[in-house]
Amino acid sequence: MSRLRISTAVNISLFALVACSGGSSGRDTVRVSENRPLRVALLTPGPISDQSWNGGAYQGLLRIRDSLGAQISHIQTKTPAEFEENFRQYGAQGYDLVFGHGFEFQDAARRVAPEFPKTIFITTSGNTSGPNLAGMVFGFADASYVAGTIAASVTKSNVLGTIGGTELPPVKESFEAFAAGAKSVNPKVTVVTSYVGNWDDVSAGKEQALAQIARGVDVIFQNADAAGLGVFQAARETKRAFVIGSNSNQNAVAPEVTLGSVVIDLPHAFLTVAREVKNGSFKPRVVQLGTESRVVTYVPNAALANRIPATARSRADSLQELMLRGAFTYAPGAAGAAR
Numbered sequence: 001m002s003r004l005r006i007s008t009a010v011n012i013s014l015f016a017l018v019a020c021s022g023g024s025s026g027r028d029t030v031r032v033s034e035n036r037p038l039r040v041a042l043l044t045p046g047p048i049s050d051q052s053w054n055g056g057a058y059q060g061l062l063r064i065r066d067s068l069g070a071q072i073s074h075i076q077t078k079t080p081a082e083f084e085e086n087f088r089q090y091g092a093q094g095y096d097l098v099f100g101h102g103f104e105f106q107d108a109a110r111r112v113a114p115e116f117p118k119t120i121f122i123t124t125s126g127n128t129s130g131p132n133l134a135g136m137v138f139g140f141a142d143a144s145y146v147a148g149t150i151a152a153s154v155t156k157s158n159v160l161g162t163i164g165g166t167e168l169p170p171v172k173e174s175f176e177a178f179a180a181g182a183k184s185v186n187p188k189v190t191v192v193t194s195y196v197g198n199w200d201d202v203s204a205g206k207e208q209a210l211a212q213i214a215r216g217v218d219v220i221f222q223n224a225d226a227a228g229l230g231v232f233q234a235a236r237e238t239k240r241a242f243v244i245g246s247n248s249n250q251n252a253v254a255p256e257v258t259l260g261s262v263v264i265d266l267p268h269a270f271l272t273v274a275r276e277v278k279n280g281s282f283k284p285r286v287v288q289l290g291t292e293s294r295v296v297t298y299v300p301n302a303a304l305a306n307r308i309p310a311t312a313r314s315r316a317d318s319l320q321e322l323m324l325r326g327a328f329t330y331a332p333g334a335a336g337a338a339r
Contacts (some may be wrong), residue, residue, distance in 0.1 A: 038070040038244035038278045041090040041098045043105065046108040046199045050226035053199075053247040057101040057124070061272030067271055068278055077323050083108035091116030097277045099124065099270065103168050108132055120277055120284070124266075125170045131214045136269065139290020141177035142323050143262040144221070145330040146298040146316050147244045148181025149316060150259055151219040152189050152192045153312030154242060161192045161217035161241075163208050163231055165224040174246075174262070178221050185315070192217055196227045198265050205230030213241050218258070222246060232257065242304075251301040259308065291323040 040061065048058035058074060065072045073095070075086050083105050090098045091112060095120065100109050103125040113121045113133040126135030151160050160182055162175040179191040192212050197203045205227035209220055213234060220235065222228040223246040232254040235241045245253065245261035269289050276282035289295040298320060305313070322328035 008103065024131065031055065038064075038068055038097070038274065039072075039093075039095045040064050040274060041073045041075070041095045042101060043075055043083065043086050043099065043100045045077060045104060046074060046225045048074070050200070050229065050330040051248055051250060052228060052245070052251055054101065054225075056248040056264060056266035056271070060267040061099075063069045063267035063271045064274045067223060068274060070278075073084040080104070080108060084112055085185070087121065088115065091119045091121075095119055095276060099121065100126075103170055106135070115152045120282060124271060125168070127286055129286055132284060134273075134282075134284040135286040136273065136286050137286055138170075138264050138269070139288065139292075139296050139329075140174045140264065141330045142291045142328075143296050143298040143320075144174040144177040145181035146182075146319050147221055147260065147262050148183075149319065150298070150300070150308060150312055150316055151221065151242075152182035152185040152246060153309050153315075154259065154307060155165045155186070157216040157217050157218045158186065158189045159216040159218065160189055160190060161194070161209075161220040163212070163220055163224055163228070164193075164195045164207065165227055166197065167195050172225050173332070175221070175224060176332060180330060185312075196224050199225040201227050201235070202230040206234045209234035210238070210242070213238055217241060219244065220314040221262075229253065242307075249299050250301070252300065253320045255301060255303045258301050259304055260298055261269055263299045265295045265297075265299055291320065291329075292326050294324070 007089060042057055042061045043072045044054040044057055048054045051300045061072050064070045077083050077086055087108055098119060098121050100325050102263050105123045106126045106128055109121045113130055118134050120132050122134045122136055126134045127137060128135055139253050162178060164171040175193055182189045194208050196208055205224050210229040219242045220231055221244040222231040232243055233245045235256045235257040242259045244259050249263045250261045251258050
């Protein structure tokens with residue numbers, strides 16, 4: 001499952017990054033007629049009111065509309081059958097670019113894309129590509145590692161929590177990175193992980209958070225979209241835990257209990273790809289976007305800066321600077337690795 005503003009210089013570096021991302025550099029580009037506006041659609045697995053993963057994607061769709069004069073459409077889907085049905089609907093209607101927002105859209109996109117060769121299908125958090133199919137992978141783990149170092153510096157109980165919607169690979173990886181970051185600072189911490197089982201049940205998200213808080217968890221990193229709003233509710237009502245938000249800048253959701261957010265600048269990422277499609281330079285591939293490109297970063301909540309030790313804030317800033325230079329990255333199974 002609220003974005004950073006990025007300078008012109010970074011825009012240029014990001015275009016260079018995505019141009020050399022792995023994938024199908026030899027494939028023909030798909031061009032959009034200059035005689036009509038770009039047509040772009042978005043499928044989300046949950047409500048765009050979640051102030052997280054889906055809301056960020058919708059803001060990306062609006063950014064494309066406002067920046068490129070595109071015609072846009074959005075549908076919230078609930079089942080894999082709907083993924084395929086709506087991909088096919090947009091292909092039949094002649095849309096130029098269709099985003100399936102989530103790892104779970106990949107199978108449907110692979111099945112439908114060959115039927116509509118003039119439409120580009122993109123799955124976020126997807127790692128597959130084809131003649132008119134691309135993935136967009138966000139380097140969420142590095143910023144999650146930074147969040148872990150912050151959580152470990154704040155905890156009093158040495159028990160941290162992570163709560164996800166469902167156990168998708170990108171979510172699991174981010175939780176592992178969070179735990180590794182925490183243990184790099186405080187080897188005594190333990191991390192309790194639980195999953196809601198869906199992405200939109202706020203009450204279930206709250207119940208999971210209350211259960212963790214009852215076990216002594218005092219900092220929770222949530223990545224559960226709309227269900228994650230229940231985590232903020234639990235922390236705010238009990239006053240016994242802090243929360244770290246995800247995907248969008250969620251620092252304003254409950255500023256009195258939110259330490260910071262692991263943010264994906266989805267509007268910038270979406271607009272980057274849409275520009276390529278519009279000008280005919282897009283080549284299907286797996287687009288890699290992370291801390292180095294400034295698309296993913298940890299954003300502290302200034303309202304709670306005094307709750308975090310100065311040494312921890314300095315450590316987090318130094319880590320992000322190394323990540324921006326490509327000098328440090330989270331390595332699964334280890335605390336981190338220099339490049």
